[in-house]
Amino acid sequence: MASPQLSLLLGRLRLKHLRVLDALAGAGNLHQVAAALNMTQPAATKILQDAEAIVGARLFERRPRGMVLTDLGGFVADYARRMLRETETFSEGLDNLKAGGFGALSIGAIMATTPGLLPRAIAELKRRRPLMTIRLLAATSDILLRALERNEISLALGRFIDPRNALAFDIEPLASEELWVFVAPDHPLATRAAISLGEMATLPWVLQPATSPMRGLIDSTFASAGIGVLNNVVETTSIFATLHLVREAGMVACLPKSILVEGVAAGTFRRLPVHLPNQLGPLGIITRRGEALAVTAVDFISVLHSVAAEATGL
The missing domain is CATH 3.40.190.10 (Periplasmic binding protein-like II)
Incomplete structure (x- = not known):
């Protein structure tokens, strides 16, 4: 059960406060926020002041180049974003249901x-x-x-x-999911029966960003072999871009088997004999x-x- 203090706080923080906090967290400028929300800047300032009074703490630091969230402000802004998303989802779902x-x-x-x-x-x-x-x-x-x-x-x-x-x-x-390393059929390595990781280290790769599990697996595989991190890399989360760069730019890539099996069977791509340990969760x-x-x-x-x-x- 929510405490009386929490219930009072949530009851006083209204959608107008949440919208201004969310917009200001992104823009850092009250003038831009007021324009985006179709209100005057004094009105936006008053809503921010009200929110800070309700919370009982300063949510933004006023700096010459804009407004920056305090640590507590970041926590409140995250709450505002979640609540606005829930409200939007509820509203859209309700409209959808009312329309049949x-x-x-x-x-x-x-x-x-x-x-x-x-x-x-x-x-x-x-x-x-x-x-x-x-x-x-x-x-x-x-x-x-x-x-x-x-x-x-x-x-x-x-x-x-x-x-x-x-x-x-x-x-x-x-x-x-099994991962396959692959190239275009005209790539110099396409017909090789055996390839070492060392040979592939200097080749151009197209990979997911470093924060993704698949990229982490590839980086750790090369690091464990004493080769180090791949440096000749284009990063993208797009499947289309990955496949296009492999076909048209002669790059090496790694994708799940389910994405590649038809292309490999049709000869559009060639799977390389490179073993990746199954360490993905x-x-x-x-x-x-x-x-x-x-x-x-x-x-x-x-x-x-x-x-x-x-x-x-x-």
């Missing part, structure tokens, strides 16, 4: 789910709830976890990137710990279970 639809669902997924599990799951959910609005954030696991923490998505299909993730999130494993359904899921999210998880069971023959 089936609500709304925001999900996130890593690219390993793109060619198989996720499309089939979404297709089945749309068959069951054809008027449901589904929003999909396709990104790396680190980005998805941040979005889940900020309440921008209801659940994620991804991996933990740090053991401490278990403090804030629950994960239900669904599958493990399992792909799973990640949710915020201790939080009850909406009906739409529960339905989607049920669909994921069905699709995953069909894929593995269970």
Whole structure:
């Protein structure tokens, strides 16, 4: 049960306060915030002052080049962002239901789910709830976890990137994914029967950002071999860009088997004989710990279970 002080605080912080705090956290300028929210600057200043009075602390430091969040202000701004996202989701879902639809669902997924599990799951959910609005954030696991923490998505299909993730999130494993290193069929290494890591160290690679689990695995593999970190790298989270750079720019890349198996079978790409240890954590359904899921999210998880069971023959 919330304390009387907390109930009073939440009762006094209204949407106008949350909107100004969220906008100011991003812009750092009250004039820009007032213009974006269609209000006068004195009005925006008054709302900020009210919010600081309610919280009982200074939320922003006034500096010559703008306004910067205090530590406590950052905490309050994160709360404001989450509440605004929940309000937006509620409003959109309510409008959808009133119009005869089936609500709304925001999900996130890593690219390993793109060619198989996720499309089939979404297709089945749309068959069951054809008027449901589904929003999909396709990104790396680190980005998805941040979005889940900020309440921008209801659940994620991804991996933990740090053991401490278990403090804030629950994960239900669904599958493990094999990674393939690959090149275009006309690449100088395409026909080699054996390739050492040392030979590949100086080649141009296209990889996910350093914060992603897949990139961490590749970097650790080369480091463990005494080669060091790859330096000749283009970083992207885009599957399309990765495949295009491999085909057109002669780069080396690493992606999940599920994405590459058809292209390799068709001769569009060539898998290289490079062994990567299976050290990636399992792909799973990640949710915020201790939080009850909406009906739409529960339905989607049920669909994921069905699709995953069909894929593995269970």
